[in-house]
Amino acid sequence: IESNKKIVLICDSDCDGYCATTIAYQFLVYHGVSTHDIIILFHEGKQHGLSKDILTQLNEVVAEHDVSLLWIPDAGTNDVDACNYYAECYGIEILITDHHEFSRTDNDNVTVINNQAANQDVTNRNLCGAGVTHKVISAYCEQNNSKFHQSVIDLVALATIGDVMDMRNLENRTIVRWGLKHINNPFLRIMCKEFISDSETTPTTLVWNVIPKINAVCRSDDNDLKTELFDALAMDYYSDTLIDNIRKCHAKQREETDKIYQDVLKSKPLSDEDV
Numbered sequence: 244i245e246s247n248k249k250i251v252l253i254c255d256s257d258c259d260g261y262c263a264t265t266i267a268y269q270f271l272v273y274h275g276v277s278t279h280d281i282i283i284l285f286h287e288g289k290q291h292g293l294s295k296d297i298l299t300q301l302n303e304v305v306a307e308h309d310v311s312l313l314w315i316p317d318a319g320t321n322d323v324d325a326c327n328y329y330a331e332c333y334g335i336e337i338l339i340t341d342h343h344e345f346s347r348t349d350n351d352n353v354t355v356i357n358n359q360a361a362n363q364d365v366t367n368r369n370l371c372g373a374g375v376t377h378k379v380i381s382a383y384c385e386q387n388n389s390k391f392h393q394s395v396i397d398l399v400a401l402a403t404i405g406d407v408m409d410m411r412n413l414e415n416r417t418i419v420r421w422g423l424k425h426i427n428n429p430f431l432r433i434m435c436k437e438f439i440s441d442s443e444t445t446p447t448t449l450v451w452n453v454i455p456k457i458n459a460v461c462r463s464d465d466n467d468l469k470t471e472l473f474d475a476l477a478m479d480y481y482s483d484t485l486i487d488n489i490r491k492c493h494a495k496q497r498e499e500t501d502k503i504y505q506d507v508l509k510s511k512p513l514s515d516e517d518v
Contacts, residue, residue, distance in 0.1 A: 248311035255317040256286040256461045258405030258454050262398040263316035263373040265477045270380045273391045285469045289462040292318035293325040305333050314338045317372025321346045326353045340376040369409040373402035397422040404446045405454040430475040437486050459493040
């Protein structure tokens with residue numbers, strides 16, 4: 244935050260990833276980082292973490308800019324080799340705020356905040372990536388007399404619903420209940436109005452009407468639309484055509500999915516030998 248160097252955020256390709264990255268971005272800006280010093284990288288399709296396409300983009304960024312921090316919300320826990328490379332070769336601090344299971348634990352050069360860590364006394368292992376990211380910024384805010392973390396609970400609630408986290412957990416239930424009662428994000432309010440219409444905004448109406456639209460954009464190959472959706476959530480900046488383009492992207496995804504389903508139905512059934 245104090246380095247005045249570039250900070251790179253990697254936006255994971257689902258609702259949780261977008262919410263977590265939006266929280267991280269808004270947190271940095273709120274605490275004084277220039278928007279010009281924050282670089283957001285998006286996956287080409289439905290990929291996660293330090294995938295091949297992200298590494299290509301990241302190599303271009305570090306070749307052109309002095310990067311002080313690489314922040315990977317909702318992913319990155321098991322990208323050990325790539326993380327160690329950028330830490331050792333470029334001196335980049337790496338922060339991972341994730342909730343996925345560990346397959347490797349030798350990230351010696353990386354700060355990994357993950358509620359699945361076996362050696363930590365974690366009371367809620369059912370937090371989504373945005374939830375873990377929110378825990379980190381909440382700790383910073385509490386130490387620096389900031390109340391920013393209170394303003395983004397709605398995004399944690401959306402991500403909790405979108406990632407189908409265990410709602411038997413009392414903290415998750417509290418996050419969702421409080422977040423939906425305090426929807427602060429302007430574009431989230433617009434999406435609820437456009438996609439849910441006159442119905443009440445509930446976990447059910449979000450999971451059927453809003454979250455599939457977000458995921459359709461996140462997992463598409465339309466990088467301009469991905470960027471505009473992020474800009475809308477993170478900066479409240481977007482064109483008049485964004486809602487229609489989101490609808491079209493979702494309709495295209497459904498059409499493609501239906502075609503695949505019909506092709507499967509038309510394919511030759513497997514014989515007992517094939518099985």
